Ligand SMILES: Nc1ncnc2c1ncn2[C@@H]1O[C@H](COP(=O)(O)OP(=O)(O)O)[C@@H](O)[C@H]1O
C-alpha cells in the first residue's frame with residue numbers, strides 16, 4: 375500500500391480581517407500519497423496558495439483535520455509546524471527567493487546549515503548537476519537567467535532530501551520554454567520517487583501532473599487522473 379504523506383478532512387482556512395472574514399479554503403478532503411505528482415489549478419483567488427501553505431505547514435488552519443506524516447497537526451501552533459515541516463517538506467516559490475549575495479552553490483547549501491545537516495558540498499554540486507547547473511555553481515543570482523534561478527531554487531529545495539516538494543506558481547515569472555524546463559525537471563524528480571504538489575494556472579503545464587485538482591472559491595470542484 376502506498377504511504378499517505380498528507381491527509382486532510384474538511385480542512386478550512388479563514389483569514390480574519392478587521393472588517394470581514396475570508397474563507398480562503400473550505401472543506402478540503404485530500405490524500406497525498408508517496409510518489410504522487412499533483413497539480414492544483416484554479417483561477418486567481420481560488421485558494422491555491424492558501425491550500426499549499428496549509429498542506430506544507432506554513433500556516434495554521436482554522437478548522438478540519440490535517441495529518442502530516444501520520445501526525446495530527448490540526449491544532450499545532452507556528453513553532454510546532456516548523457518542526458513538522460523541517461527535514462520533510464521543501465518549497466519553491468514564484469519569486470525564486472535566492473539570497474543575492476551568495477553564489478548558486480552557497481544558496482543550495484544554506485538549508486543544510488539551518489537544518490543542522492552536514493555541509494556536504496559534493497552532494498550540493500551533484501544536485502546542481504541534476505538540474506543542469508553544474509557549470510553555474512560559482513555565479514551569483516544576478517548573473518543567471520530567470521529559468522536558471524528557478525532551477526537553483528529547486529536544487530536548494532532538494533538539499534535537505536525532502537519527501538515532499540511543494541511549488542507555488544513556480545513558472546509564474548518564466549517564459550513558456552523555461553516554464554516547460556521546470557516541469558521536465560519535476561517529472562524527472564517524480565520518476566525518481568519525489569512527491570510533488572505544484573500550483574499553476576497554466577493548463578498546458580498543470581496537465582502534465584498525474585493528478586489534477588481544480589479549485590474554485592476555495593473548494594475542490596473536481597479531480598482528474600489522466601492515466
Ligand atoms: N494573508 C491573507 N489575508 C487575508 N486574505 C487573504 C490572505 N491570503 C489570501 N487571501 C485571500 O484568500 C483568497 C484565496 O487566496 P489565495 O490562496 O492566494 O488564492 P490563489 O493562490 O488561488 O490566487 C483570496 O480571496 C485572497 O484575497
Ligand SMILES: [Mg+2]
Pocket residue numbers: 422423424543
Ligand atoms: Mg497563489
